[in-house]
Amino acid sequence: MKYVTIMDIAHALGVSKSTVSRALAGDVQNVKPETMELICETARRMGYRRNEAAVNLRRQHSKTIGIVIPEVVTSFFMNFIQFAQHDLRQKGYRTIIAVSNEDITQERECLDMLVQCRVDGILMSVCHRAANASLYQDLMSRGIPMVFFDRRVDGVEASQVHIDDASASVYMVEKLIRSGCRKIVHLLGPEHIGNATDRLHGYREVLEKFKLPYNPQYVVSGGLSAEEGAQAMERFVRSGLEFDAVFGFTETAVLGAKSVLQKMHYRIPEDVSLCCISGTALCTLVHPTLSAVEQPTAEMADTACRLLLEQMERPVHFKPQTVVLSGEVVLRESTKAV
Amino acid sequence: MKYVTIMDIAHALGVSKSTVSRALAGDVQNVKPETMELICETARRMGYRRNEAAVNLRRQHSKTIGIVIPEVVTSFFMNFIQFAQHDLRQKGYRTIIAVSNEDITQERECLDMLVQCRVDGILMSVCHRAANASLYQDLMSRGIPMVFFDRRVDGVEASQVHIDDASASVYMVEKLIRSGCRKIVHLLGPEHIGNATDRLHGYREVLEKFKLPYNPQYVVSGGLSAEEGAQAMERFVRSGLEFDAVFGFTETAVLGAKSVLQKMHYRIPEDVSLCCISGTALCTLVHPTLSAVEQPTAEMADTACRLLLEQMERPVHFKPQTVVLSGEVVLRESTKAV
DNA sequence: GTGAAAGCGCTAACAG
DNA sequence: CTGTTAGCGCTTTCAC
Numbered sequence: 082m083k084y085v086t087i088m089d090i091a092h093a094l095g096v097s098k099s100t101v102s103r104a105l106a107g108d109v110q111n112v113k114p115e116t117m118e119l120i121c122e123t124a125r126r127m128g129y130r131r132n133e134a135a136v137n138l139r140r141q142h143s144k145t146i147g148i149v150i151p152e153v154v155t156s157f158f159m160n161f162i163q164f165a166q167h168d169l170r171q172k173g174y175r176t177i178i179a180v181s182n183e184d185i186t187q188e189r190e191c192l193d194m195l196v197q198c199r200v201d202g203i204l205m206s207v208c209h210r211a212a213n214a215s216l217y218q219d220l221m222s223r224g225i226p227m228v229f230f231d232r233r234v235d236g237v238e239a240s241q242v243h244i245d246d247a248s249a250s251v252y253m254v255e256k257l258i259r260s261g262c263r264k265i266v267h268l269l270g271p272e273h274i275g276n277a278t279d280r281l282h283g284y285r286e287v288l289e290k291f292k293l294p295y296n297p298q299y300v301v302s303g304g305l306s307a308e309e310g311a312q313a314m315e316r317f318v319r320s321g322l323e324f325d326a327v328f329g330f331t332e333t334a335v336l337g338a339k340s341v342l343q344k345m346h347y348r349i350p351e352d353v354s355l356c357c358i359s360g361t362a363l364c365t366l367v368h369p370t371l372s373a374v375e376q377p378t379a380e381m382a383d384t385a386c387r388l389l390l391e392q393m394e395r396p397v398h399f400k401p402q403t404v405v406l407s408g409e410v411v412l413r414e415s416t417k418a419v
Numbered sequence: 420m421k422y423v424t425i426m427d428i429a430h431a432l433g434v435s436k437s438t439v440s441r442a443l444a445g446d447v448q449n450v451k452p453e454t455m456e457l458i459c460e461t462a463r464r465m466g467y468r469r470n471e472a473a474v475n476l477r478r479q480h481s482k483t484i485g486i487v488i489p490e491v492v493t494s495f496f497m498n499f500i501q502f503a504q505h506d507l508r509q510k511g512y513r514t515i516i517a518v519s520n521e522d523i524t525q526e527r528e529c530l531d532m533l534v535q536c537r538v539d540g541i542l543m544s545v546c547h548r549a550a551n552a553s554l555y556q557d558l559m560s561r562g563i564p565m566v567f568f569d570r571r572v573d574g575v576e577a578s579q580v581h582i583d584d585a586s587a588s589v590y591m592v593e594k595l596i597r598s599g600c601r602k603i604v605h606l607l608g609p610e611h612i613g614n615a616t617d618r619l620h621g622y623r624e625v626l627e628k629f630k631l632p633y634n635p636q637y638v639v640s641g642g643l644s645a646e647e648g649a650q651a652m653e654r655f656v657r658s659g660l661e662f663d664a665v666f667g668f669t670e671t672a673v674l675g676a677k678s679v680l681q682k683m684h685y686r687i688p689e690d691v692s693l694c695c696i697s698g699t700a701l702c703t704l705v706h707p708t709l710s711a712v713e714q715p716t717a718e719m720a721d722t723a724c725r726l727l728l729e730q731m732e733r734p735v736h737f738k739p740q741t742v743v744l745s746g747e748v749v750l751r752e753s754t755k756a757v
Numbered sequence: 758g759t760g761a762a763a764g765c766g767c768t769a770a771c772a773g
Numbered sequence: 774c775t776g777t778t779a780g781c782g783c784t785t786t787c788a789c
Contacts, residue, residue, distance in 0.1 A: 082561075083561055083562040083563070084534070084537060084561070084782095086781095086782055086783085087782070087783070088782075088783095096759080096760090097759065097760045097761075098760090098782085098783080098784095099759070099760060099761080099762095099784085099785085100758085100759055100760075102782095102783065102784060102785090103758095103759085103784090103785095106784085110758095111758060111759080112758065112759080113758060113759090116758080116759090128557065128561070130531060130534040130535050131535060131782090131783080132476070132535070132537060132781090132782050132783070133472075133535045133536055133537070134471075134472040134473075134475040134476045134481070134536075134537060134781090134782080134783095135472075135476050135765090135781075135782035135783040135784090136782080136783060136784075137472040137765090137783095138470070138472045138473050138476055138764095138765045138766065138767090138781095138782080138783075139764080139765050139782080139783050139784050139785085140765085140783085140784070141765065143472070153497065159491065177515075178516070193468060196422070196468040197468050197469055197470070197471045198471055198472075199422060199470060199471070199472060219466065223420075223421055223422070223466070224421040225421070422766095424765095424766055424767085425766070425767070426766075426767095434775080434776090435775065435776045435777075436766090436767080436768095436776095437768080437769085437775070437776060437777080437778095438774085438775055438776075440766095440767065440768060440769090441768090441774095441775085444768085448774090449774065449775080450774065450775080451774060451775090454774085454775090469766090469767080470765090470766050470767070472765090472766080472767095473765075473766035473767040473768090473781090474766080474767060474768080475767095475781090476765090476766080476767075476780095476781045476782065476783090477766080477767050477768050477769085477780080477781050478767085478768070478781085479781065
């Protein structure tokens with residue numbers, strides 16, 4: 082037979098399925114040690130594996146948490162997942178990952194899927210600051226706990242955890258300026274991602290601090306992907322404006338820009354410095370050694386999981402909470418590349 | 420209420436739950452158009468989402484396929500998953516991913532988990548050519564279809580799909596030789612991964628073809644990770660032997676070796692050429708432009724899915740089949756990096 | 758300490 | 774066309 086059930090074990094041993102169930106659950110109070118031993122041994126021998134679907138149905142909870150992320154190209158989200166899975170597994174929860182591909186329709190489908198699987202809670206990084214807000218609200222009012230991480234959401238009564246994007250930008254841009262750069266291109270992220278706006282604020286703040294002029298022509302829409310970043314860079318270069326540094330929104334967009342510059346025989350970083358903040362990862366791209374700044378990914382995952390679990394424990398009188406992480410800045414060498 | 424059921428809809432409308440079930444399943448034959456419309460509308464309004472656990476239980480299949488991979492650092496496996504998911508989704512299957520982290524114990528846990536979830540079939544890339552063979556056999560004899568991809572398994576009566584590792588190595592090493600390299604270090608992969616052995620064969624084959632001497636000292640255990648690759652390289656350099664190229668098993672191991680060489684101020688590729696085959700990805704690491712060879716990942720995913728589905732359709736008189744892919748060699752520029 | 762029985766949400770066979 | 778019923782595998786009272 083394909084899958085063995087407690088009934089199979091019960092039959093084989095001439096006991097009732099209740100006893101088998103109890104034994105397998107390790108209910109020492111209510112089952113004689115020898116019966117226990119016998120049942121467990123038989124179960125192992127027959128290759129029994131509990132049917133999770135049946136348990137979920139009966140228990141009215143799945144002991145699984147859904148995680149929705151916008152993309153898988155950046156290592157940040159992969160890392161976040163690793164940390165979150167580790168955290169949640171320790172608390173007895175499985176995880177199920179859904180990827181929205183930066184698309185609001187796919188994001189809705191992800192959420193639908195998670196609801197179908199009856200997840201007990203959701204960890205979410207949105208692809209749009211506002212588009213699906215009413216859906217989130219709806220799910221939460223139904224009693225499905227949600228915590229939003231990394232990407233900000235507007236107008237939603239929910240717990241959130243993200244980094245201080247403005248300060249992070251300030252840090253990066255200041256670094257560029259102190260290393261002698263004056264004309265810094267900003268590859269701006271999409272408007273519908275709140276973090277992009279914050280980073281622009283940071284960029285402007287530093288210019289002001291150093292009394293450098295703010296020229297809107299140096300702020301170009303860099304999108305999210307390498308292609309968009311490359312196109313943006315190409316457009317800017319064609320404009321003929323001088324520049325000595327590029328500060329981008331996405332890691333991938335900056336990489337795209339870099340490839341364009343290389344094709345045009347710019348030397349990096351002698352001619353131009355490149356840097357970006359990716360996810361919660363601050364990373365400077367300097368040639369020939371790639372270096373990145375240690376991200377508070379673990380801390381963010383920890384916080385998000387804690388917030389979610391707290392909310393699940395007492396759904397009543399729960400107050401949404403926003404946590405802003407600062408993130409230690411630790412330079413490290415990067416080995417990963419393709 | 421947290422989750423609405425067909426019973427809730429039935430009550431609200433004064434019909435039986437069967438009718439609701441039928442309507443929601445789009446059974447046009449057996450439900451009056453207006454009832455249909457009414458039910459579907461109400462379901463949408465109430466935010467109904469089918470309970471997958473209940474359906475799985477009833478239907479005795481989950482319409483999900485489990486995919487087990489050994490690691491997530493190489494982009495190959497991530498790509499494979501993308502392709503496989505796309506394929507399977509079209510055929511009406513969900514997928515669930517499990518990562519063994521190159522560890523046979525974790526691999527067993529992954530399989531356990533998939534069995535618990537009652538997957539209808541398994542796509543598997545093993546972390547050891549033999550260690551868990553009896554488990555695979557057991558699952559298959561139980562009637563759970565499995566197809567093995569990328570990493571070879573020994574002594575298992577199952578369908579497999581992988582590339583011709585020996586030929587791929589021949590291609591890469593020949594390339595090195597034709598570009599003037601004579602003393603080629605081989606960063607050998609672990610013995611328990613069949614592909615590593617095949618690649619060593621390819622390496623030796625080329626040397627013979629070009630009448631170059633085979634020196635066992637040039638074959639060093641490079642492991643899988645960047646750390647292991649780095650250590651192996653360091654050991655080799657300290658041995659004092661001359662070399663002008665490195666051909667490695669894993670992409671990451673070669674990257675590790677590269678970082679060591681850079682630290683020692685070797686110029687790449689003037690002093691030394693680096694290349695490797697990663698997963699099914701052939702990739703040459705030459706400086707300053709990273710380039711990789713187009714992988715037959717899509718083809719491998721397609722084949723694996725097809726083999727699995729075929730096996731699921733007629734479990735009786737099914738014959739294990741091994742497909743060896745050759746893989747078109749197309750150089751392309753790589754943009755991804757961190 | 759063990760068994761009998763109900764029921765989680767859903768589908769499918771059978772009746773009408 | 775619609776309702777009634779049984780049952781998927783499991784946990785959990787409630788009896789004994």
